Amino acid sequence: MNGVEALADGFGRISGVVHAVLDGISDEALTFRADPDANTVAWLVWHLARSQDAQVAHLVAGDAGAGAADAAGAWQAEGFGERFALPFGPGETGYGHTSAKVAAVRAPAGLLGEYYDAVAARTTAYVAGLADADLDRVIDTSWTPPVTVGVRLVSILADGLQHAGQAAFVRGVAQRVR
Numbered sequence: 001m002n003g004v005e006a007l008a009d010g011f012g013r014i015s016g017v018v019h020a021v022l023d024g025i026s027d028e029a030l031t032f033r034a035d036p037d038a039n040t041v042a043w044l045v046w047h048l049a050r051s052q053d054a055q056v057a058h059l060v061a062g063d064a065g066a067g068a069a070d071a072a073g074a075w076q077a078e079g080f081g082e083r084f085a086l087p088f089g090p091g092e093t094g095y096g097h098t099s100a101k102v103a104a105v106r107a108p109a110g111l112l113g114e115y116y117d118a119v120a121a122r123t124t125a126y127v128a129g130l131a132d133a134d135l136d137r138v139i140d141t142s143w144t145p146p147v148t149v150g151v152r153l154v155s156i157l158a159d160g161l162q163h164a165g166q167a168a169f170v171r172g173v174a175q176r177v178r
Contacts, residue, residue: 003132003150010157011123014052017164018045018116021171022109031106032174036099041167041174042112043105046084047094048163049116050075054093055156056123059149062139063126074118083111127153 001009021041030042039047057073075081081090087104094101135150 014160021167022113029174043102044167045112049119050093053119
């Protein structure tokens with residue numbers, strides 16, 4: 001297995017966890033909060049998908065040049081922003097969200113899963129188009145050491161797995177206390 005294949009496998013694992021979390025979940029469990037400021041399953045799944053979408057779109061734009069059709073990500077290009085109708089800007093990914101913004105993310109499991117699947121399809125297509133040598137390409141020199149495509153993808157993967165695991169935990173807690 002090469003590096004690109006390992007990344008593809010890792011991103012597939014996020015999908016498995018997301019779908020296990022969303023399968024048969026009630027609306028009540030989607031919005032359950034372990035305490036008044038805790039993240040919900042709906043917010044966690046939306047945030048992991050939205051963050052992955054924005055970061056992969058940025059990678060696509062860098063590879064395809066400014067104005068590439070896919071650079072908008074699924075959120076804008078496939079109309080998910082309108083379908084979710086969230087009360088904040090289209091560029092928000094959830095980073096730094098207040099408790100009130102976390103609570104505002106209310107969406108049915110089907111829509112959350114559909115959005116994640118659209119993001120996963122874009123990620124899979126991007127990763128499939130890479131060669132191992134592409135992973136060493138520097139994309140951000142503002143860090144020491146500079147960030148490469150491979151490092152960025154591992155970061156996106158790690159964040160996605162972490163949030164998917166958190167969503168699974170919150171679902172489990174919600175089921176135990178309800």
